[in-house]
Amino acid sequence: MSSVETTTLTLPNDQDASGRDFGIEEMTALDAVLASGTLTSTKGAFVKNFEREFAEHIGASHAYACASGSAAVHTALAALDLEPGDEVITTSITDMGALAPILYQAAIPVFADVDPRTCNVTAATIEAALSARTRAIIVTHLFGNPCEMEAILELARARHLPVIEDAAQAFGARYRGRHVGTLGTIGCFSLQQGKHITCGEGGIVVTDDPALARRMYLYINKGWGYGDPHPDHYFLALNYRISELQGAVALAQLGKLDRHVEIRRERAAALTNALADVPGLEVPYVYDGAEHSYWKYALRLDPAIYPEGPPALARLLKDANVAAVPRYIAKPAFMCEVFQKRRTFGTSAFPLTLARPETLDYRLERFPGTAEGLAHVLVLPINERYELEHVSYVADAVRSAAADLRSARA
Numbered sequence: 001m002s003s004v005e006t007t008t009l010t011l012p013n014d015q016d017a018s019g020r021d022f023g024i025e026e027m028t029a030l031d032a033v034l035a036s037g038t039l040t041s042t043k044g045a046f047v048k049n050f051e052r053e054f055a056e057h058i059g060a061s062h063a064y065a066c067a068s069g070s071a072a073v074h075t076a077l078a079a080l081d082l083e084p085g086d087e088v089i090t091t092s093i094t095d096m097g098a099l100a101p102i103l104y105q106a107a108i109p110v111f112a113d114v115d116p117r118t119c120n121v122t123a124a125t126i127e128a129a130l131s132a133r134t135r136a137i138i139v140t141h142l143f144g145n146p147c148e149m150e151a152i153l154e155l156a157r158a159r160h161l162p163v164i165e166d167a168a169q170a171f172g173a174r175y176r177g178r179h180v181g182t183l184g185t186i187g188c189f190s191l192q193q194g195k196h197i198t199c200g201e202g203g204i205v206v207t208d209d210p211a212l213a214r215r216m217y218l219y220i221n222k223g224w225g226y227g228d229p230h231p232d233h234y235f236l237a238l239n240y241r242i243s244e245l246q247g248a249v250a251l252a253q254l255g256k257l258d259r260h261v262e263i264r265r266e267r268a269a270a271l272t273n274a275l276a277d278v279p280g281l282e283v284p285y286v287y288d289g290a291e292h293s294y295w296k297y298a299l300r301l302d303p304a305i306y307p308e309g310p311p312a313l314a315r316l317l318k319d320a321n322v323a324a325v326p327r328y329i330a331k332p333a334f335m336c337e338v339f340q341k342r343r344t345f346g347t348s349a350f351p352l353t354l355a356r357p358e359t360l361d362y363r364l365e366r367f368p369g370t371a372e373g374l375a376h377v378l379v380l381p382i383n384e385r386y387e388l389e390h391v392s393y394v395a396d397a398v399r400s401a402a403a404d405l406r407s408a409r410a
């Protein structure tokens with residue numbers, strides 16, 4: 001019998017007002033935009049101010065806002081000006097928005113395996129995926145937990161490869177004191193509804209490299225050289241701008257980011273504390289020198305103690321109104337139809353037609369860390385509107401559900 005039913009609490013949800021932090025700051029900024037009558041960022045000041053303040057906030061020389069996290073990754077790749085068929089090393093445990101842009105740039109995603117403890121790529125798994133055709137590396141700091149960047153950057157430097165950091169889930173996360181997104185060549189962020197700060201949809205790219213910054217700015221603006229003496233469409237590019245309305249909300253949200261991260265860290269620490277002694281549950285593993293910013297709180301279950309794994313625990317938690325997600329993503333990205341059936345441009349299968357056969361070998365046994373990581377992870381929701389009572393409630397529900405699973409076996 002489950003002992004978690006007595007009083008169910010409704011947890012703050014990041015898909016509505018209960019789990020988001022919108023108030024007078026956003027309203028005032030939106031009012032100012034509408035009063036100005038200028039909704040395009042090419043003429044207004046809000047997006048520009050947001051970009052300047054975000055760059056300052058994370059310690060990057062240049063930041064540009066764009067339409068989404070997917071657009072951010074696309075803009076980063078476009079800035080590198082890859083040739084069709086070039087290989088980009090990435091991870092299969094990430095958002096599709098981090099992968100589709102590789103195909104759109106006619107490059108080949110080469111999936112590196114992950115450390116099952118964090119579900120993050122490592123220098124060793126990246127090295128195993130390198131080839132003479134590798135032109136870039138994208139790392140995702142999954143759940144807000146930084147990759148072990150020192151070894152990754154050392155490898156990248158030795159091979160003269162740019163590193164794109166996908167920090168869409170990792171606002172406020174740091175590695176050796178520096179914000180993730182500023183360690184590699186280009187950093188990418190998402191302002192989508194469920195991230196640390198949001199304007200509904202949106203993204204940000206950051207870099208210290210002026211030439212890459214220039215190409216990213218142009219890419220977001222159809223390749224058009226605004227302000228140049230003789231502007232032209234210099235290369236193939238899209239309109240990836242956000243509007244001043246989004247910029248206004250993003251700017252107001254940026255003022256709250258540090259507090260959001262601080263609250264998430266405090267709540268996560270309380271959860272870790274409350275769950276640390278539960279048999280067979282591993283709290284988030286954080287690499288030496290890394291500071292997690294807890295977009296989500298990922299537990300690992302020991303299969304020897306919970307043979308039915310995260311799905312069984314998630315079912316019990318659902319009864320207690322805790323929306324825990326086993327596996328995070330249902331399957332590794334390369335198991336999705338876009339890769340399995342090569343559904344890209346018409347029936348061409350381009351650019352995968354340019355790939356080395358080895359990079360299209362998507363058998364799961366080639367990715368043991370990925371298989372293990374996904375099989376054992378349970379993702380608990382957390383956000384900046386969680387109070388300590390919510391943390392206690394989640395912790396009690398997890399402890400009780402885990403105890404039920406253990407006693408069912410005894």
Ligand SMILES: *Cc1c(COP(=O)(O)O)cnc(C)c1O
Nearest residue numbers: 068069070095097098168190192
């Ligand atoms: C959310 C997310 C993206 C895509 O961002 P969108 O704004 O949804 O396009 C990319 N990568 C990661 C790791 C994400 O979490």
